[in-house]
Amino acid sequence: xxxxxxxxxxxxxxxxxxxxxxxxxxxxxxxxxxxxxxxxxxxxxxxxxxxxxxxxxxxxxxxxxxxxxxxxxxxxxxxxxxxxxxxxxxxxxxxxxxxxxxxxxxxxxxxxxxxxxxxxxxxxxxxxxxxxxxxxxxxxxxxxxxxxxxxxxxxxxxxxxxxxxxxxxxxxxxxxxxxxxxxxxxxxxxxxxxxxx
Amino acid sequence: xxxxxxxxxxxxxxxxxxxxxxxxxxxxxxxxxxxxxxxxxxxxxxxxxxxxxxxxxxxxxxxxxxxxxxxxxxxxxxxxxxxxxxxxxxxxxxxxxxxxxxxxxxxxxxxxxxxxxxxxxxxxxxxxxxxxx
Numbered sequence: 001x002x003x004x005x006x007x008x009x010x011x012x013x014x015x016x017x018x019x020x021x022x023x024x025x026x027x028x029x030x031x032x033x034x035x036x037x038x039x040x041x042x043x044x045x046x047x048x049x050x051x052x053x054x055x056x057x058x059x060x061x062x063x064x065x066x067x068x069x070x071x072x073x074x075x076x077x078x079x080x081x082x083x084x085x086x087x088x089x090x091x092x093x094x095x096x097x098x099x100x101x102x103x104x105x106x107x108x109x110x111x112x113x114x115x116x117x118x119x120x121x122x123x124x125x126x127x128x129x130x131x132x133x134x135x136x137x138x139x140x141x142x143x144x145x146x147x148x149x150x151x152x153x154x155x156x157x158x159x160x161x162x163x164x165x166x167x168x169x170x171x172x173x174x175x176x177x178x179x180x181x182x183x184x185x186x187x188x189x190x191x192x193x194x195x196x197x
Numbered sequence: 198x199x200x201x202x203x204x205x206x207x208x209x210x211x212x213x214x215x216x217x218x219x220x221x222x223x224x225x226x227x228x229x230x231x232x233x234x235x236x237x238x239x240x241x242x243x244x245x246x247x248x249x250x251x252x253x254x255x256x257x258x259x260x261x262x263x264x265x266x267x268x269x270x271x272x273x274x275x276x277x278x279x280x281x282x283x284x285x286x287x288x289x290x291x292x293x294x295x296x297x298x299x300x301x302x303x304x305x306x307x308x309x310x311x312x313x314x315x316x317x318x319x320x321x322x323x324x325x326x327x328x329x330x
Binding site for chain 2: 109111112113114115116117118119120121130133134137138140141142144145148151152155169172173176177180
């Protein structure tokens with residue numbers, strides 16, 4: 001190791017005398033760029049750091065060339081990639097939120113949507129608030145209808161309506177619909193005509 | 198054939214085509230609509246949709262009112278007026294209180310007189326009604 005340090009000291013003296021070749025100077029730069037530098041040579045480390053990079057930058061500034069022309073390109077690439085990645089992440093986030101909202105809406109399907117109650121003239125449309133009333137109304141109405149259906153069945157069993165009676169009822173219904181199309185003062189005349197009186 | 202019959206036939210043909218979609222229960226329907234905007238009538242309108250198809254399956258309108266004998270009479274008169282158009286009807290009376298049930302196609306109307314001036318009315322409209330013939 002001592003021989004190497006002596007060689008470096010010799011090289012250093014020749015460098016300051018301006019006698020070193022390019023290869024020898026590169027050897028010096030490599031040596032001072034490393035960590036294994038003896039204490040008495042460490043003071044030259046900043047000098048060679050300057051010769052290696054600072055001087056080149058100053059020369060480039062003097063000649064008007066951009067310092068380390070390739071570096072901006074190398075640095076720009078990661079930034080661009082970061083921007084693209086950030087954009088993709090934002091897009092993924094927006095899509096996820098939209099999907100979440102859509103799923104929540106689909107899952108939150110309210111079968112009673114559009115239902116409402118009116119109490120003392122106040123209309124309440126929030127189905128989550130009026131759900132007990134909604135369910136009570138359904139129960140009550142279905143019970144009423146069931147009772148009526150049972151009665152209808154028992155009535156039709158004891159007194160079945162003939163097919164002719166059913167047809168006659170439908171004709172009467174259609175006639176009434178026609179009569180109702182006319183003004184009140186004409187209804188009686190139309191009824192007499194239809195019933196052939 | 199008398200001219201009068203020919204005119205009648207023409208009128209029937211023209212108006213028959215126009216009246217095809219007329220509601221059979223127009224008096225009752227109008228009265229229920231009127232009640233929905235009355236402050237002293239408790240109204241519940243329930244729209245029930247199918248969970249799978251999300252289609253409206255049933256609409257139930259329930260009206261309750263008290264201290265309004267005029268409205269009770271109005272309902273009884275409306276039922277009477279639309280009676281002829283009903284497919285099925287049941288009329289009952291218990292202790293002087295009237296109970297009515299009329300069915301018009303896919304819609305049924307129930308009326309129960311509770312006390313003096315009090316009554317309960319239900320209208321059920323189904324998307325597809327199963328007829329019992």
